[in-house]
Amino acid sequence: MSTTCLLNTILTLRHMNAQAADVLAPGTPYKAIVCVFLYGGNDSNNLLMPRESSAHAKYAASRTVLTIPQANILALNTLNDNGLNLGLHPSMTGCRDLYNQGKLALMSNVGTLIAPATLQDYHNRTAAIPDNLFSHSDQQVQWQTSASTMNAAYNQTGWGARMAEALVGTQERTSVSMLVSLSGTNFFQVGKTMLPFRPGPGGTPVFRLGQGSSSQDVSRYTAFRNILNAEYANLMEDAFADLSNKSIIEADTINAALQGTSNFPTIPANNDLGEQLRTVAKMIQAQGPLGITRQIFFVATGGFDTHGPQLDDHAGLLGRVSAAMKGFQDGLESIGMGDSVTSFTASDFNRTYDSNGRGSDHGWGGHHMIMGGGVNGQKVYGSYPDPDITVAGNPLDTGRGRWVPTTAVDQYAATMAKWFGLSDSQIRDVFPNILNFDANLGFMKAA
Template identity: 40%
Template sequence: MPISRREFLRRSMYTTLGGVGLYSGFGNLRLLQAAASHSNYAFNDYKALVCVYLYGGNDSFNTIVPYDNATYATYAGSRAGLALAQADIQTNSLIPAAFAGGLPGGPPSDGAAYGLHPAMPELRGLFNAGHAAVVANVGSLLYPITQQQFQQGRVQPPPQLFSHDDQTAQWQTSRPDDANANGWGGRMADVLSSGNANPQFSMSMTLSGTNLFQRGVMVNQYAVDPGGVQAMSYLGNGPESWVAGGTTDDTNAYNALIRGPSPSNALERAFAASSSSAVDYYSVLINALGQAPALTTTFPDTELGNQLKMVAQLLQVRAKLGASRQIFFVSASGYDTHTNQLAQQQANLTQLSQALSAFYNSTVALGLDQSVTAFTASDFGRSLSVNSGGTDHGWGGHHFVVGGAVRGQRFYGTMPSLLPTAAGNPDDTGYGQIIPTTAVDQYGATLASWLGVSVSDIASIFPNLGRFNSSNLRIFG
């Protein structure tokens, strides 16, 4: 679908300003040097990570819900007006596998029986078939922290807790201590891209616009619309003319701007480089997608379903892009459920469950189920306590990891208490927000290790990882 000149300029400026921002801070300069020196990655297989970001903060305590009598009673006592029916949860029960081989991951740590929200039968099927796992109580952390340490101020928590913008930035960078940090997906791409046959083609592809998660120093994220690759309509007669060197004034002027001698101004150089790359990427990608067969998997016609459908189409053409490693970003909005949560979360989780299931099925059809892993992330979990028909901004929350390589049908991490604050819940801040027990650093480092990032590079990408008791959750064995 062609885009207007105004829309093109808006997107170009986002890309350019993002690129300039990459060079701020000594930490990023050090990572640039590290990325430049790590050119020894070589892969003889293919792997991709797909970040499914839930904007607004998903209420995971009504996503993964206990149904055994004792724990359900505790849950219902904390969720007045929002508690889901016990029978509905039991119908959608999760059947965890036992601990095996001395590895973490098995039944939930609190010994309770859990099920998924009734809107999620597809994801329940993936879990019970061993293709999905639950990672419990994940959140942004600087250090491990207990309720007493938090309340007495003896351990530093992340700054600006419970703020959408700040917590989104901290989730997507894993660096609460560095406001200028790039995303941990972008940092992974910086060190891994040399292993692709065509490292000039970005291994970071977004189906949901510019995001901080994929912002890197060496590798810029490349945006693809869920409906296909968009052309810039004001450039002459469209992409065929300007890629081929058309003769219109607009085309010639634009080509002179992005292909001419290197400008002296840093902003102009960043703009020219990103625009030139976008033109080159478009030419390769539109040809590759045009030759790909139609997918055999049916996807739901939803915001998230259409994004993941395009990811599946991009997976089909990975070889033509010279890709051995890729990182994708998709997202869904509407998770900030202060009111009307029951209806809103029903719609949200229906979309999530159906889209993730269709995507996993597409990887099976493509023979890539062992090679592609999708995982959820969100601003924060929501409060265990309720307000007027909804929940407030929280902290820790549960997440899903989906893929054939996952040691699925298992819970990882520690399930928190579901007691109300007034009853002395030992895991909340004192206001209903649950304190995380698994750091974003641990979650991200586990995914990075599976993708093929070396131990030394993981330490550079997640410099706070050593503060936590485990650097790998062993979700993949």
């Protein structure tokens, strides 16, 4: 490992002592949450669409060049979609199958909110309306922090990290990180005491001095470890040596645990999201040897800022997401962990219901997926914008079909947090706006 790699490893592991003392009762079953972030603002108006003829005709009149033909929309064997007869994008056969198997639910019209809001609140810019709507960077932060507010303490931490910190005590560390990012830095996993561990594809970097296992390389390695194990009067030198040594040990521990894991052939190759989820699946399979009962993962893929020609590009994007998620869930079930992991989608925002002539522009409330055996699946939750009235007449339309959300990110997140093991008081501490909303939307099974 080069000096740069060593420093990167140290930085990604430097908070592990403070962050991983699991305070759940001994023998607590393992659970994980996986955030699948779609950067750029996914046009979820074409993820979940009306299939009934009258509603589809109004959809087509608004979407024009973005219209998915009625016959191509994937039918859902739904238990409850409020009688709307909704269906999925034709590229999402994998997610359709998971939905019909009861392993996937749909959450309609969720977005950043401070309190329940109306169209009048939007026009009057009341306290319920977040700042800087339709801005990529601001809405990514607000989605990942659930802090659509000027509360600086919450804006600086992500709700994934706050959940992890709520489950962690002050005891000495006994296991590896609860937070793992396969997609670099993010706001979701930044806490007061925690930062995510960031492995590369297939595992963590291996520390070595030299290019192989020759006697000279072994001698260098041994000498360097002896330097790290020495005691130093200077506090910074001592801290650097301690962190370096622990980072090497931690990386070796994780790589050793990953050695015996599956390659998860159900997850598609040559799929950037799939490769991230493959590593997540490996780390989940290795959780027994690693001795941890809770983990929160972050994976992401981009390309969803579809202002230009959208139909073909968006079909490819959604197809890759669907294939990766289906392969991941199938892989988890192959190792008996299908009920232990909940995956959910998130994105900057939805997009405009009407077209700019080629694609779509920045919107607000949108539709998302929750996947796993712990999900009360085969249902559509939330309040889908009435598809049988024109966009201009819709009471949620702020203009061009930018929907006022009827479900807040806090509610979406808090429902998963309850399943994950947080108490009601911890949920109130973690989510700054939840007192303004119903904290449990019902799409998760009892913890």
